[in-house]
Amino acid sequence: EAGVVQSPRYKIIEKKQPVAFWCNPISGHNTLYWYRQNLGQGPELLIRYENEEAVDDSQLPKDRFSAERLKGVDSTLKIQPAELGDSAVYLCASSQQGGDGYTFGSGTRLTVV
């Protein structure tokens, strides 16, 4: 079974530029999460989807971040414009609705210079 697939693995951009990350969850997993891990800290939830509906986006900085999950499968997280403080690892995870098991992707390491 393929795991959670994320791309790109690494991204370096200049500040004020846009950037997008893509996630393909495990087939059949209704719930999809985007987490951000800053250096020296644990991952923090940005947004959680149940199918195509964003059910928790309270931690998403909505002035510059946006996300979508078309048809309840793949998801894209966008930052526009990026700031230096956005440098972090962006992790995508998926789980079955109501399930205890979360499967993570390998993340996208973003560096904003």
Add this chain to the structure above:
Amino acid sequence: ILNVEQSPQSLHVQEGDSTNFTCSFPSSNFYALHWYRWETAKSPEALFVMTLNGDEKKKGRISATLNTKEGYSYLYIKGSQPEDSATYLCAFSGGTSYGKLTFGQGTILTVHP
């Protein structure tokens, strides 16, 4: 704001040593406690999902215990090997954070040959 704390932040041990880390979490409205191992450039790997007070789980040389009444979990590694070097993350779900994981900041383990 939920507080999940891990200690120590980092740990250096010699090959063959046994070691343990601590995760503390809110003791009220507990649902589950997760342990992950995260090696550099890889996906976080689920080690254990623990739900019952007094639970003890084992996977090879790694084991974990859970005390939900006092709000802590221990992760033990017996006879550490260099390949055990990774960041170990615990994550709490429960209360108002049911449906998402609240992570600790992680313990970085380095096992020296």
